Amino acid sequence: MHLLTQPVGVSHFLVVGAVLFISGIVCMAVKRNALGILMGVELVLNGANINFVAFSSEFLSGGSPYSLGLDGQFISLFVIVLAAAEAAVALAITLNFYNNHATVDVDRADELKG
């Protein structure tokens, strides 16, 4: 069976999520710019979010009486909120780092080494 021949289902969403996730990981791994890494983080989170939303699809929960049918969406919302908060903190750190080192190169930020 081939994904392209199937009707759109959960697997397709998972593929999109995986692509996003991998892109995010790659972005985090190769970018030296702190802002780029932050963007990578956003990609990773959103990849995960897509998975959550997809998993909460009606087809998967199968009309369980214990599910509201919105669990995935809720988790995504939380992740978005947390991502916003995290982005704010991370930006603050980055700005401070820039103030101190006049650069946002994460390879220069190795002061936490053991």
Next chain:
Amino acid sequence: MSPDQSLPLLLSLAWLVPLASFALIVLFGPRMGKHGILASYVATGAILTSFLLSLTAFCIWHFGHLGARGDVAAVHASHEANDHGDTVGESVDDSIMAEHATLEHAGEVHEGGHAGHGLPTEPSKAYTKDMYTLAQIGKLKLAVSYYIDSLTILMFTMVSFIATLIHFYAYGYMHDELHEVVDHEVTLSDGHHLHRPGRFHRFFQYLSLFCFSMLGLVIAGNILMVFVFWELVGICSYFLIGFYIERKSASNAANKAFIVNRVGDFGMIIGLMALWASLGTFAFGDVGGEQGIFSTVRPADKNYELTVPDGMVRYAAMDQIAAGVEPTAEQIDTWRAEGYGYWLLVIAGIGIFCGCVGKSAQFPLHVWLPDAMEGPTPVSALVHSATMVAAGVYLAGRFYPVFAPEVLLVIAYAGCITLFLAATIAITAVDIKRVLAYSTVSQLGYMMLGLGVGGWAAGLFHLVTHAFFKSLLFMCSGSVIHATHTNDMRRMGGLRHKMPWTAYTMLVGVLAIYGAAIPFVIGFSGYYSKDSIVAQVLSFYNVNPTHGGIFFALSVGGAGLTAFYMFRLWFMTFAGKPRDHHVYDHAHESPKVMYLPLVILAVFAVIVGFPWFPFSVVKLLEQARPVGVGATSFGYLLPTLVYPEEPLSHSPAIHGLAEISLFFVALAGLVLSAAFYVFRSLNPEDVRRQFAPIYRLFWNKWYFDELYNAIFVRPVMFFSKMVSNFDRRVIDGAIDALARGVRSIASIDDMIDRYLIDGLVNVVAAWTYSIGDSLRSVQTGKLRQYVMLIVIGTVALTLLIRWSVAATT
């Protein structure tokens, strides 16, 4: 307020004010003014307040409170006045003479009838009550109580008055202590003299405590309280004698005084126990319906004669009671008649007297008093007149109703020996204060002798007059020492030109102790009191020739010796030519604050003995005379011992003889003294060589110190050295060995701990450290590397799980 409220209030205030002053000086002493000078104001103010309160009490007693005894006293006083007013032989009271005549043929039973001689027939007026009960344990009651009669009031006034003057005097005398003192008598190991800060305030602090203790002793209403204050007086004297504590001699003297007094107090405790165990009470008078010691020993239904208390009889007959004999009242009377319990009464009496022997420095415990001269002179004056040594005589007087005739005989012998011994030592002493100290011992012997031969009033009368002239003499000697900075009479002489106030007030004191008088007309205070003692001795001699002879001979001879050494002291110090010009040139009259008290005391030393005064001491004493005391009594263990009534000694035949013999013997002493030291018709050196052995005996104080050293000190030292060796060698050795064992065990333990346990712990720690150190390099701080590692790790983990799951299925 009626006297039964006002007198206790006044006297307890007078008693407590010095305590307040003491507390104040203890707390704030050094901060009281510059160098603590205000402490003297506080202490002097306190004792002055005491004196004023006592004086008020005195006046209340005197003007509002004579009671029934006043008439008795008047009768007695008129006797006294008669004796001194009339010539011998005239106005012989026939009845008294007849009475005495029968007594002279002693042996027959003497029937009552004391009333005719002015002896009281009812108990003396006394207020007694518990102020505060400290504890009540079964029958044992410990209370603060008062016993106030005219003797108490007399003593209160006398003590606080003399103490006040001494406080004023001490303000001048102790002035050196206001700044840093260089004690020339103390040489330190580096050869310098001791420098120390002044201790002015501390001196007054002790004085206040001393006064408080003495007044507490006088006001005490039970024998236990007496004992407490007895010890307080002792400790105060210890502090004050050892005031110059850095001087070896002073600290030794303080220790000696303290230890010798403890010896006496041991006897006193035995007496106390004998009394309490058999009577179950400590109280003097009847407190709140409970019978006190006095009324138990001299019960009203036995006509106030000395009676062995039921408790003592019961105690002595313990075996018989245990054997089943019922102790009914009749049975107890039978036992009493057989003499059961009498020995217990004698032991109680002698025990109490032992305490008096210690405090009043009687033979054989007289050795501490002369050494007590190491204290500052105001202290000597206080100790030697109104407080410490007076306490012993006062207690003997207070406890008089309890003393059995046999005890009185012991007292008389102790006093008689003391007076003679001390007088002989005084005639060779050259230290001005030591002459006075031995003189005090000798005069205390007179008091004890007076008490011991039945002269209750005579003994206490001499106590009061002696307090005045002896404090005067001591303060004069202090003034001399203050001026000359030496105690050695051989370096003085001619000082009357330099310090007339001191010289002539001291002459008054010397005349008073000498007993100067125009016989039968008027005299100094010592004349009256010493005469009444010797008269009583003579009266005693008439009925007890075996004992009385030595008493009479020594008391009259003692008067001659007194005259000799007192005038010797005055002549050597003030008369003639200066012996040491260096001393003479530097001598000066003392400041006013020092010689004004001398003048006041000199006046009192003259007048205090007058028996016809409205404030006469004799009258007051007669009011306090315990009922039954002074009446004729007989010994039980010594059946031939007869105590004549005291008023009998006032009969002109006896008193006249006593006066005449005293007058001539004392005059002989005076003439001899003048021959030695004024006219120089006799050379002291020649006499000294002539009587070398006797001189050496007197000079070395009859070798008492050496004797005690050989009998007590050396054996004790030897024994303690043995004990010390045993302690050091055997006990210490054993403990040292034990300690060494414990140490070696502990050192093994230490090895195990250090190498085994610590080693293990250290190895683990080293491992942990090296692992941590090697893991350190993993932390590169490179973000991208971390991300890569996470990814690789995750993938690797997934694959691992995948493979392992595949392998199992």
